[in-house]
Amino acid sequence: MDAILQVDNLKTSFMTSGGEVQAVRGVSFQVKKGEILGIVGESGSGKSVTSMSILRLLADTAKIKEGAVYFENQDLTKISKRKIRAIRGEKISMIFQDPMSSLNPLIPVGKQVSEMMKEHHPEKSKEELKQNVLELFAKVRIPEPEKRYRCYPHEFSGGMRQRVMIAMALANHPELLIADEPTTALDVTIQDQILHQLRELKHEYGTSIIFITHDLGVVAELCDRVLVMYGGLIMEEAGIDDIFAHPGHPYTMGLLASIPDIEQDRSKRLQPIPGSPPDMTNPPAGCPFAPRCPYARRICREELPDFVEVGANHRSRCHLQTAGAPADEHNPFAGGKQS
Amino acid sequence: MSEQLILEINNLTKHFKAGGKQTVHALDGVSFTLKKGETLGLVGESGCGKTTCARTIIRMYEPTSGQIIMDGTDITELNQKQLKPFRKNMQMIFQDPYASLNARMTVRDIIAEPLLAHGVVKRKQDANEYVYPMLERVGLTREHASRYAHEFSGGQRQRVGIARALILEPNLVVCDEPISALDVSIQAQVINLLKDFQEEKGVSYLFIAHDLSMIRYVSDNVGVMYLGQLAEIGETDEIYKNPLHPYTKGLLGSIPIANPALARQKKKSSIEGDIPSPIKPPAGCRFHTRCPYMKEICCEETPKLKDAGNGHMVACHLCD
Numbered sequence: 001m002d003a004i005l006q007v008d009n010l011k012t013s014f015m016t017s018g019g020e021v022q023a024v025r026g027v028s029f030q031v032k033k034g035e036i037l038g039i040v041g042e043s044g045s046g047k048s049v050t051s052m053s054i055l056r057l058l059a060d061t062a063k064i065k066e067g068a069v070y071f072e073n074q075d076l077t078k079i080s081k082r083k084i085r086a087i088r089g090e091k092i093s094m095i096f097q098d099p100m101s102s103l104n105p106l107i108p109v110g111k112q113v114s115e116m117m118k119e120h121h122p123e124k125s126k127e128e129l130k131q132n133v134l135e136l137f138a139k140v141r142i143p144e145p146e147k148r149y150r151c152y153p154h155e156f157s158g159g160m161r162q163r164v165m166i167a168m169a170l171a172n173h174p175e176l177l178i179a180d181e182p183t184t185a186l187d188v189t190i191q192d193q194i195l196h197q198l199r200e201l202k203h204e205y206g207t208s209i210i211f212i213t214h215d216l217g218v219v220a221e222l223c224d225r226v227l228v229m230y231g232g233l234i235m236e237e238a239g240i241d242d243i244f245a246h247p248g249h250p251y252t253m254g255l256l257a258s259i260p261d262i263e264q265d266r267s268k269r270l271q272p273i274p275g276s277p278p279d280m281t282n283p284p285a286g287c288p289f290a291p292r293c294p295y296a297r298r299i300c301r302e303e304l305p306d307f308v309e310v311g312a313n314h315r316s317r318c319h320l321q322t323a324g325a326p327a328d329e330h331n332p333f334a335g336g337k338q339s
Numbered sequence: 340m341s342e343q344l345i346l347e348i349n350n351l352t353k354h355f356k357a358g359g360k361q362t363v364h365a366l367d368g369v370s371f372t373l374k375k376g377e378t379l380g381l382v383g384e385s386g387c388g389k390t391t392c393a394r395t396i397i398r399m400y401e402p403t404s405g406q407i408i409m410d411g412t413d414i415t416e417l418n419q420k421q422l423k424p425f426r427k428n429m430q431m432i433f434q435d436p437y438a439s440l441n442a443r444m445t446v447r448d449i450i451a452e453p454l455l456a457h458g459v460v461k462r463k464q465d466a467n468e469y470v471y472p473m474l475e476r477v478g479l480t481r482e483h484a485s486r487y488a489h490e491f492s493g494g495q496r497q498r499v500g501i502a503r504a505l506i507l508e509p510n511l512v513v514c515d516e517p518i519s520a521l522d523v524s525i526q527a528q529v530i531n532l533l534k535d536f537q538e539e540k541g542v543s544y545l546f547i548a549h550d551l552s553m554i555r556y557v558s559d560n561v562g563v564m565y566l567g568q569l570a571e572i573g574e575t576d577e578i579y580k581n582p583l584h585p586y587t588k589g590l591l592g593s594i595p596i597a598n599p600a601l602a603r604q605k606k607k608s609s610i611e612g613d614i615p616s617p618i619k620p621p622a623g624c625r626f627h628t629r630c631p632y633m634k635e636i637c638c639e640e641t642p643k644l645k646d647a648g649n650g651h652m653v654a655c656h657l658c659d
Contacts, residue, residue, distance in 0.1 A: 192593035217595030260556035272527030
């Protein structure tokens, strides 16, 4: 399948009083047409900054230092502000974790969605716009769209507000939807409804989705392919079945071992990852996960491992996955290559 | 474990006044018991009353009616002075480790405060012999004692919150979403810590979370709440393997499964719609507006919590 978005060696930093925070340190990936790509990571892993860099929605203190983001034969990091505005909401749209802070509390929701459509389609009449919004509301299952059109954001529940955001994001049938933890603030029941909706979208319109989350359960339910980020880098990239069946990086293994699944034996202790994530003002020279990795060797602390192929469509950034790695009992990948 | 009851609540109700003459029915007649050394998990969507329940139990909120029995004593009517000796035995761990620690106090002072407040030590200097071992116990070091909360990560802050809650070795700790603000890899650290304490000291937990997998992992018994009432309560395995209430079934059906093959097979039994307003809760069974099996009686009569066998209690007309 064709890639609709290609990110090449993206590096984004924040200039703070405490020094340069290297939030994203060289990230490359593709999004294919009609796929749901999951980006998993903890706070500070760089997953949100990556997505904000794509649409250049970063704060003033942030700077894209290097790299390119190719979309429809142009580099989004280089085009003019006017051009990127035309792409935002039209070709690529985004939904965020907290729908309340993304909506204007003083404007009825229906008007907010129609304004956003008008921005990109000034030729449409007022009536036409309203009709389109009502259809969208019905599409994302907002009950009584006609009545809800005139309501203000505070009159909506969290789940309903997120539906308004989705309606707004879909208003212009974007090629790509970036969803940054859209269900984290919602109850599981509402989360389930929203995930169901995103899956329908993909089937109906072939919209590609980048789904950013820390929840591996949500990833398993929704995504086709996953990137695991840590310390501003992609540590592993694999298809959804592959990554759960044969995790190719100690960090991914650690993440999977630290969540109880619904069948978890209760007498068995959870296996947390010791320590905490690195300080990105002064990122470690070697593998960023080395200080917390149970298999770390000296080379891991000194040299950043390459991102290498470890199976079909499966790549990992780990010294223990390289050809010359010693295959002793301290290597979880020894004894038969994965998948 | 012994059969000693640490906590018993009967028909506990908490109504809040809202604007005008409206009443928020946050908690409406909830009863359960908690044994020594056990964990009761409370689950439900936001607005179901689980936090109100926790806060009413430790008398942060004054109950509207009902009874709270702590260690055999009815504490419902006690005034704050009479309550003080009981407070020593009930502590709370909060959701937000950023908001629940005083930014102007050192970690030592935060953890020592309960000791001073309850007269376990008379002078601040004497608290160290309790504070240092506790810090080490929760995975921090002595050097951390003189620092301030803002110098710590979320996981470390929550450890400070746990140290503060456990320093008096209480019988009951109310954990209100203690891990939901933490990263996945840190959550397991905190859960293991809480479990270790329970094994050592026999502390009982009232554990509130919306993460149903985690609730299953930590709890001996689980109560499922909906709009201020218990829909179902019983042994954890029984509730998860054999849920009887349509709400519990829907709730369990909407948990994302961290296994792609299973996730694809999963039969969808998701719940439609949102939780109604607790200002005007629906008549009859409060879940009837979202229930796929709703019958006429469900709109008219409130189902009572009944034993469906082995202490598995459910409030549903369809289970009668």
